[in-house]
Amino acid sequence: MLVLTRKKGQAIKIGDDIVIRVTEVKGRGSKALVKIGIDAPSGIKVLREEVEREVADEMALAKDPTFDLFRLKEQVKDRPKD
Amino acid sequence: MRVVTKRFGTIEVDPAQVLTFPEGLIGFPEYHEFVVMDFEVKDECVRWLQSATEPELGFVTMDPKAAFPGYDPEFCRKDLTPVAVDTPDDLVVLSIVTVPKDIRKMTANLQAPLLINPKKRVGRQVIAASPEYNTKHYVFSALEGLVKRTG
Numbered sequence: 001m002l003v004l005t006r007k008k009g010q011a012i013k014i015g016d017d018i019v020i021r022v023t024e025v026k027g028r029g030s031k032a033l034v035k036i037g038i039d040a041p042s043g044i045k046v047l048r049e050e051v052e053r054e055v056a057d058e059m060a061l062a063k064d065p066t067f068d069l070f071r072l073k074e075q076v077k078d079r080p081k082d
Numbered sequence: 083m084r085v086v087t088k089r090f091g092t093i094e095v096d097p098a099q100v101l102t103f104p105e106g107l108i109g110f111p112e113y114h115e116f117v118v119m120d121f122e123v124k125d126e127c128v129r130w131l132q133s134a135t136e137p138e139l140g141f142v143t144m145d146p147k148a149a150f151p152g153y154d155p156e157f158c159r160k161d162l163t164p165v166a167v168d169t170p171d172d173l174v175v176l177s178i179v180t181v182p183k184d185i186r187k188m189t190a191n192l193q194a195p196l197l198i199n200p201k202k203r204v205g206r207q208v209i210a211a212s213p214e215y216n217t218k219h220y221v222f223s224a225l226e227g228l229v230k231r232t233g
Contacts (some may be wrong), residue, residue, distance in 0.1 A: 062178050
């Protein structure tokens with residue numbers, strides 16, 4: 001893996017149209033946080049690495065629920081009409 | 083065709099009603115064919131999504147705008163291509179709902195909605211690029227917020 005050192009405000013270019021910029025650095029040691037700004041074309045997917053795992057975990061929780069679907073429908077139907 | 087479900091027993095489904103998810107759902111990539119019960123019924127905000135091949139694979143889904151009227155997620159263009167529609171209004175957006183024992187605490191996954199092209203009957207679960215959406219948005223507190231606002 002290519003590893004580069006950057007200061008706040010400095011950026012890295014990937015190809016012609018992706019820019020990754022360090023916008024904020026705060027804290028020290030294990031509490032250090034880095035804020036990163038990303039400019040990329042709309043066809044490029046940009047996600048935190050852990051998001052897909054979080055979604056898959058939520059899908060496993062949502063699967064095959066045991067409850068009364070019709071009672072639920074009634075409760076949600078009581079929503080205001082616009 | 084017959085679809086065996088754990089929840090509703092065996093149901094009869096018009097094969098033309100089957101939706102194809104070429105990549106499956108996130109976490110369930112091996113299942114590609116689904117049926118949304120009452121898909122054609124307008125104004126139905128809670129619907130059951132059922133795998134056409136796995137009886138135990140079913141989900142509660144809802145129209146996210148019923149509880150979150152300002153819901154406007156962004157997606158990367160490549161994710162939209164497989165479900166591309168002629169006009170944006172044609173795209174059907176469904177959120178997967180997680181229903182815990184206390185159903186008042188049910189949550190909608192606004193981060194990874196199902197996008198469905200109803201004409202091609204193709205769907206895809208897509209992770210929204212908008213950072214304000216996550217996998218757990220409380221549905222009932224959102225509904226109550228709507229009631230308060232509208233009086």
